[in-house]
Amino acid sequence: MKVLIVEDEGMIAMLLVEMIEMLGLEIAGEASSVSEALALIDAMKPNAAIVDLKLRGEDSYPVMEKLRELGVPFAVASGYGGNIDHARAGEGMPIIAKPYLAADVEAALARF
Numbered sequence: 001m002k003v004l005i006v007e008d009e010g011m012i013a014m015l016l017v018e019m020i021e022m023l024g025l026e027i028a029g030e031a032s033s034v035s036e037a038l039a040l041i042d043a044m045k046p047n048a049a050i051v052d053l054k055l056r057g058e059d060s061y062p063v064m065e066k067l068r069e070l071g072v073p074f075a076v077a078s079g080y081g082g083n084i085d086h087a088r089a090g091e092g093m094p095i096i097a098k099p100y101l102a103a104d105v106e107a108a109l110a111r112f
Helices: 010-022 035-042 061-070 102-110
Strands: 002-006 026-031 048-052 074-078 094-099
Touching: 002 010, 002 035, 010 026, 010 102, 026 035, 035 061, 048 061, 048 102, 061 074, 074 102, 094 102
Parallel strands: 002 026, 002 048, 048 074, 074 094
Antiparallel strands: none
């Protein structure tokens, strides 16, 4: 499985990459902004994604909407607790609390 990482904090993204690779999965690409993520999704269709709720102060719902349109499963990462607009993000998607824990990342990706 190739996983797209959408995370704006460089050190946190590196940690997430390490966790995913330790699970034996591949990284499809990394994006740190909404526009960068949308461009990557257009260039290649990942098998799954982990999308941070806020990217440089911008909501990442356009990224989630694009992934849903393409049928790409994703998990939402958030340090903001329950402040996710489920109508925009999509019902039933896994939510990973930040800071990332390997067990939470593994459990979310296992759903795909």
